[in-house]
Structure formats: structure tokens, C-alpha cells
Amino acid sequence: MSLSVEEILRLPGLESLVLRAGARNVHRSVRWSYVAENVGIADWVMGGELVFVTGINHTRDEANLLQLVREGVASGIAGIVILTGDEFIRRIPQSVIHLADVEGLPLIEQPYALKMVIVTHLIGTALVQMTQTKHSRRDILGQLLSGDFPSLEIVRQRARHLDLPLDVPRRLVALRLSGVDTLFREHSPEEAERALQLTRQRLLDHLENWQQGRVDRLPVVVQGDLFVLLLAEVERDELATLAGELRQDLAPLCAFLGLSARADSCAEYPRALLEARQALDVAEGLRPAAGLCDYRELGVLRLLRAIPERTVIDQFMKDTLGALSDAGRKQPYLLVETLDALIQEGGNALRAAQRLGIHRNTLNQRIARIENLSGQSLDDAQFRLNASVALLIWRMSNAPRHQ
Template structure:
């Protein structure tokens, strides 16, 4: 687990530092500390810093302090420390305290009598120790996930030494940022790359905060464009873990920052040698989540059912032929909305044939839906309620949703 602001406030010798606002952010991970010497800080921080404001080298009135806090929020700082005393900043303005609470940024007061050299030495030492332990934990987890380890028993001993409990059942969670391809299509490479890196820093910080709040002691690792971590799966514990994760992903997608993640979950893992396969399962569920369940944000490998069989077929032509054999007649390429009948049929199946609910979901009149049903039945030669048609069409619709070609055409 990364060093948090809560950990820092508990360090020996720092008891004089007092939290004044933003307590909801105490589980934010601290990457490093930064002592602000200039009028602004935006150009000097990257996210995750604990920013110290002394007022020694630059006057700090209320407006400037508020400006610094807003810049810190934009850049994703972990917290802000204001040094107070008679000489420079006499007290923390109430307006700054209120803003820190509103933004969720921990605001800490440090008296000038507590020497800065002591504070930075204690924090710096703790950060180095934490990072060294965290790097070892990441290394252990990555070796398990990739299967690249010389000796499993030795790796198990390292895990015990680093206080990683792999004796309980766990799940592998893989998250991926959405819309990267569209980002680079719409903006110049330099601008798109800058946004992407900032988005990754922001997501890394927020995800680590959530894991800290859940008491998750396993490290967060990154591989390519994925964030990977472990979730406990014991009795009702996994349901609670999955619930907070799904809620967090939805809130993130509904925010105004353009950040959106999809998640794939593996089956339960109980043996160390099974983590490589679990990562493959999580990635498979993640890919299917993007195609089949984007609104739910999470796809659970254990709940994929027959989709696992479809995704295991190596020849995509077999799947494509099956889809076209059964529902290809519904794809009207010469129309403005070539997928209209496919989407109508899919909605009908999702609503268990309830015409009223299907029409409401599609945003059309029931008479219009009945007309589409008649077209579907005429083109396929089957009544929608026919059992064999329902089975084949359900599989064909799933293949249609899984198809990357469909996604490209649909965009």
C-alpha cells in the first residue's frame, strides 16, 4: 500500500501538524513533497505531491492561497501544508478551509516552530521506505501475473516477507482507459499524448485512493494501457468490493473530466500458479466488456456463460458466418441506420419479448415497434417467439456485439 497522508500525519515527531480540512482525502497516496517558492505551482508539479506553502520567499495573501489550492486540484496534488506563525502566514483563512473541504484536498497546518528540515527528513525517509517495499510487492505480483519467475516457492517466501497474503481467494481486476484511439484521431499527437499522460496520473491517484480506503494491501500495477490490482473474494466480501468498484467507475464516467474506465474481472484464484491464467481471463472479460456491457463498466469472467466458448473459437470467420447465416438479412446497408432491426431485436430479447418496455427503451411508439417486428419475421422467416430462432438469434446477436468490424462500422 502506498504511503498516504494519514500515514504521514502519524509519523513520529510530526504530531504538531494538524488537519484543518479535506479529511475525505486522507487516503490519497503521496508521491513526493514539494516546497512552493514561486507565485504559482501549476508548472512545477505533476500530481501526487504534498505541497508546502511557507510564505517566506513570496507573500501569500488569501487570494494567492486559494489560487494555489485550485491549481493543486487541477494538477492532482495529494494535499497542502500551510506553515503558520507570526512572521509570514499568521493563520489559515476560513475561505481556504471551506474550499479545501469542497475540493476534498487535505489542508494541514504546520507551526513554524516545527522545523521544516525535520518534517521533510521524516517524510522523505518514509516515502523512500514505502516506495522500496511497494516496488518489491509490484515485482512479486507482476511475476505471478506473467508467469515469469524462476522458482515459485522462493516467490511465495518473498510474498510472505512483503506481507502479501495470497492464501485467501482473490480476483484479478484489469482496467483500461476508454477512447484513446479517438483521442489521437481528433487532436495533434503532442496534445493527445499530454492529455493521456495527465489522465493516467489522475486515474492512478484516484484508484489508489479507493484501494486505500477499502484497506486493500495489494499493489496497483500497470502493464501497457491497463491498471491491474487484486480484489479479495471471501464470502460477501467480493460482492461489496465489486459494488464499490462498479459505483466508482460509473461516477468517473459521468464526471466532466472525460475520464472513463472499463473493467474485466477474472475467476477466483486460490493457487499462485494460476495468476497468469487469471490475468488472461480478466483481459478477456475486459475486451468483452467494451463490446457487450459498456454501460455496466464491469464484465465478470465467471458470469460470461456461453460467451467464453465463443471467445475461445480461434477462427473469426466461423463466428461471422454464423451471425450472417441467421441475422445477416436484418442488416440493411443501404439505409441510414443499417443496424436498426438488429438493435430492435436485441432490445426485444433483453426485455423478454415485452413490447411495451421494448418500445419505451427504444423511444418509439408501439405501432412502430410492431411494424419492425413484422419486417424481422418476414426477412428471417421465423416468428420472434420461435424457440429455435430465439436460441440462434441470441447467439448471433452476441457475436454481432463482439465483432470489432461491427464497432468500426457503427462508429
Template sequence: MSLTVLNVLELEGLEPMSLRAGLPNVHKSVRWYYVAENEGIAEWIMGGELVFVTGINHPRDESNLLRLLHEGHEKGIAGMVILTGNDFIKIIPASVISLADTLGIPLVEQPYSLKMVLVTQIIGTALVQHCSMRRSQRDILTQMLTGEYPSLDIARQRAEHLQLVLQAPYRIIAMRLAHIQVLFDTLSPDQAETTLQKASLHVRDFLKQSLIYRKEKMPLIELGELFILLLEDRSEGLQQQKQFLHHLQQSAMAEFSPLILRGGMSSPVHSLTQLSQGLMEARRALDIAQAMPAQSGLCDYAEIGVLKLLSAIHDQNLIFQFMKDIIGVLHEPYRKYPFQLIETLEAVLQENGNLIKAAEHLGIHRNTLYQRVQRIEQQTGQSLNDAQFRLNASIALLIFRRWSHHMPVWMSF
């Protein structure tokens, strides 16, 4: 992933630098470095910088160093490096080290004997090289994900040269912002667009940071409005992986209601040649996740069953028409509860035809259920004892629950 504070400390030639605080956050991504020359830094940084404090151009007493940490925390700096020696900042005060730990800011001590010109040259070169490497990795991964590579042999050679190793299985996660229409329905066009752009940038940075903390090997890929993650299928298990993704979705969008982040997960892929198939699975799972507003927002392709077939049908009007043909007559708009018979049919099928359990499930008397079943059979012209009708009805109910809110007006009940 991106160059981190820990990576900086491991660069050849920077051995004299030492970490003094903020150990849990040494995997923060370093966007660039900044040498502080003014009393404060808030108006001079954008976030993600490794801030160097020398004390040469401005006195740096204890109170000023504390202020710099607070400002850096508010701006989201990657870390802070304080130069120490006999001439300017002799030692780092204990209160500064304590505050850095409290704020979660990696705090590094650099002796003045290690020349700044050498340090910035080493870090700048590493950042440029790392950025170039990641750009090339994203390029070849994008080609393999989309199937638009000129030669498989060349793609493999490039992947090996760029240290992209797919020996272990990976799961491809496709994510997309949802409820965008709600955003534009509730805000002015300018406000909605600004919020959407901020949310997109936030999600991108959040996902990148999360992949760093998780120590994933593959970079974040962006394809249009999609965010693509390649998560190593580790021994921790699929359930723990899903929990990580659920937490990621909730945390990423905490500040951007009503926008939410939906996700689709592929089956495991084991090689570069399987990436395009994995992306296809992840995108189909994502489409299903977006059609299920009551769900958690993450859909696993391996668990969607018959929806694999339905999601492969490009003309969704065929799907909606099938549903309407099977259970459309059970919609009774003139009644107080227009979907009562549909819900009754669903309960009966869920209980495998056991009418007593179905009545308990619905909280009604069994005689009431018998009457409803008679109406279902009369209006559909089918018997619930017919296995083919039960199969068709089960699929139609699945469509109704998963896609009914996406139906065109002319197909709606």
C-alpha cells in the same frame, strides 16, 4: 498504495503537525514535497506535491495564502502545509481554512519549532522507501500474474516480506482503452497520439487515486496496454463492486471522448498461485466486453456462459464460419430489412418457441410471424422443432450479436 497526506501525518517525528482542513481528502497521494519560495506556485509545481508555505522568503498575508490555495487546486496538489509562529505567519486565517475545505485541499499546520530540515528528511525518506516497496510489490505481482516467476517458494517468501497478503479473495480487473481507431480516424496522427498519451496517463493516475480512496491493498499493475486492478472481494457484495467499476469507467474518460475504458472481471482468486488463472479470465472477459459496444463496458467472466468456450477458440474465423453456416442464408441483402429473418428467429428462440409471444415481442400479427417462420425453415432446411437446430441457432445468434462487427470482410454477410 502511494504515500498519502494521512500517512505523512502519521510518520514518527511529525506528531506536532495537525490537520486543519480537507479531512475528506487526506488519502490524496503525495508525489513529492515542494517548499514555496515565490509569490505564486502555479509555474513551479506539476501536481501531487505537498506544498510547504513558510513566509520566510516572501510575505504571506491572507490574500496571498488564498491565492496559493487556488493555484494549488488548479494544479492538483496533494495538500498544503503552513508554518505558523511568532515571526512570520502567526495564525492561519479562518478564510484560508474555509477555502481549503471548499476546494477539498488537506491543510496542515506546522509550528516553526518543528524544523523544516527534519520534516523534509522524514518525508523524503518515507517517499523513497514507499516507492521502493511498491515497485517490489508490483514486480512480484506481475510475475505471479504472468506465471513468469523463477520459484513458487521464493515468490511466496517475497510476497510475505512485501506484505502482500492474499488470504481474502480478490477479483482481478483487466482494463483497456477502446475506440482508439475512431480517435485516429477523426484526428491527425499527431493530435491522436497526443490525446491517446494524455488519456493513458490520466487513466493511470485516476485508477491509482481511486484505489487509494477505496483503501485497496494492492497496487495498480500495468501490462502493456492493460491496467490491472486487484480488488478485495468484500462483504459489500459483487453488485456494489460492479457499480464502483462502472462509475470509475465513466468518470475516468469523461474528458476523452471518443475513447472509453473497457473492463473484464475474473472469478474470485484466493492465493498467489491463482493469479495467472484470474488474469486469463479477466482478459477473456475484457475481449468480450470490447466486442459488445452496446454493453456498459464491464464483463464478468462468471456470467458469460458459453462465451467462455467461444472466447477460448484462438482462430475466430472458425467462430464466424459457424455463424455463417447456421444463419447466413437468413440474411437477405436485396430486401428493405435484410436482417428481418434473423431478428425473427432470435425473437422465437427468446420466447422458447412461443409464436404468440414472439409476435407480440416483434409487434407483428401472428400470421405474419407464421409466414416468416416458414421462410426461415425453407431457407435453412431445418425445423424449429429440432432441438439441435435451436441450440446451434442460439449460439450463432450470440456470435452475431457479440462479434459481427469484428468479422473479416470475406466472412461478412
């Protein structure tokens, strides 16, 4: 539980603090404050700190301030506060502001006239109070997700008191870091654990930031290695974009997403979480290009996920669709996409042609090629069933698409 940089900047009594850089990451959680008394900070922080730089004990020239920003970024601190005044650090060099902004590290200027004892007292007090509030909010959501609560009415009363908007239909998203086993194989336990915790914090910060401004926002809930979003309104494209951002932000680890069907009330959260987790399991197994799976679209994939050997699924796809792909062509998946359109339109050739934006005669020519290359007839119910399943896997896979 923690306070964000943005929330600290809004604390009464700290109005003279000014954000100079890193505005896009003011959502970052501040675990605690730390006053830098050494030349560097890398050996003295663990991630999540708001680091105060005074210049009292050491000469803080431009080179040293740039070093502190770089070390802060590498260590995963929440932000850096530089005290300025006539006696020590007169001003923050523009190069330091530029570097912090490029790296996305919140950089705050504090006048020496604002005493450190006041700042740390206000932040410490707010951290304790906010910790209690956030703990209560996440406790309520955790109870609802597990279905383990004394009374739904009591939960609703607590939620109203803590300003938790529960009476809104929601869809749940489950996320989990992938690649953790590789991390621990390739690094020492100490290095791997540190990298894992920093990545988990980056993931939480990213999710909290992504939710900023969303309608009826609820806190991100962390259950073990699972991160849960409870979203009032969400489009699949939004989540695909989020998954892409996470691939870049969390590398070399990544995170896949599982999306539930709609929960019309908070009493349905346990069911929705189960659906989101099932979708997540499929996403981690099939590793779709979009990075996510929607429970409503899984169907037979939930059965295929139970097959322990992925090679069996790959061979089924090759046997069913392999003859329709031609890597030597400019559009190697043209016939696969044509078959997909036909299946999606229930065999209606006119609607399939419209979906593909081609003439009906062109579609007929492609159908003839599909049947010739596959040795199967589209009138054969068994082939249509096999093709439907193979195409479902294909759409969820990393197979390239014709643009």
C-alpha cells in the same frame, strides 16, 4: 513508487501536522515534496507533489492561497501544506479550507514551530523506504501475474515477510484507459502526454482509494497501460459502481473493466489475468452500459469479438430483435425483455412470468406478439439460438432498459 498523504500524516515526528480539508483523497500518492517560493505553482509542479507554502518570500493573503489551491487542483498535486504562525500566515482562511474540501485537495496545516528541514527529511527518508517496500510488493505480484518466478515457495516467503496475503481466493480485474488516441489527435503531443499522465495518476489514486478497507487488500499492479486489481471479495454491482465513478473522474477519457473467474491460489494468477484481459477486450469492443464484462459470462462473445466489423454484429441484432422494439411506445423494449426472460429461463413460461412479475396469460399474449412481429416461432431451435446470441449482445450493449 510513492507514499500517500495519509501515510505521511502518520509518520513519527509529524504528529503536529493537521489535516484541514480533502480527507476523501488522503490516499493520493506523494511523488515528492516541493516548497513554493513563487506567487504561483502552476509552472513549477508536474503532478503528485506535496506542496509546502511558507509565506516567507511572498505575501500569502487569502486571494493568493485560493489561487494556489486552484492551481494545485489543475496541476494534479497530491496535497498542499500551509505553515501557520505569528510571523507570516497567521491562520488559514475558512474560504481556502472550504475550496480545498470541495475540490478534494488534501490541505494540511503545519505550525512554524515544526522546522521544515525536519519535515522534508522525514518525508524524504520515508519515501525512500516506502519506495523499496512497495517496489518489492509489486515485484512479487508482477512475477506471480506473469508466472515468471524462480520458486513458488520463495515467493510465498517473501510475501509473508512483506505482509502480502496471497493464500486467499481472488478474482482479478483488468482496466485500461480508453480514448487515448482521441486525446493525441485533438491536442499537441506535449499537452496530450501531460493530460494522459495526470489521468493515469488519478486512475491509480482512485483505485487505491476504492480498495481502502477491503478484506485482504493487495496493491494495484500497473503493467504498461494495464491496471490490475486482485480482489478477495467482490460483487458485480460494486464494480459497476466503480466503473461509473471512473467515467466521471477520468473524463474525457474513460476506463472499462474485465473480471476474471476465481483464482483459488496465487499459482493461478496468470490464468486469471488472461481471463480478465479477454473480458476487458470484449468490454472495450462492445462498450457495455455497466462498463465491465465478466469472463464467466462471455461465452460466444469471445468469438464475436473477433469479427472486425462491428456493423456486422449490429445488423445481426437488428435482423433478430429489431422488429420487437418500438421507440414510439412507453416501454419500447418490453417484448425484447420478455424474450430475454424466456431465454434466460430455458423456455419455461411459468418461471419467465415470475421473473417478469406478470400473469401467465399476459406472458402468452406477449409471446404471440413476439412470434407475429418476428415471423418466427419460439419452437424453432435456430431462432432460439439466434435470439440467445442477439440478446447476449443486447445485454452487453448500451441499449436502454425498461425500469
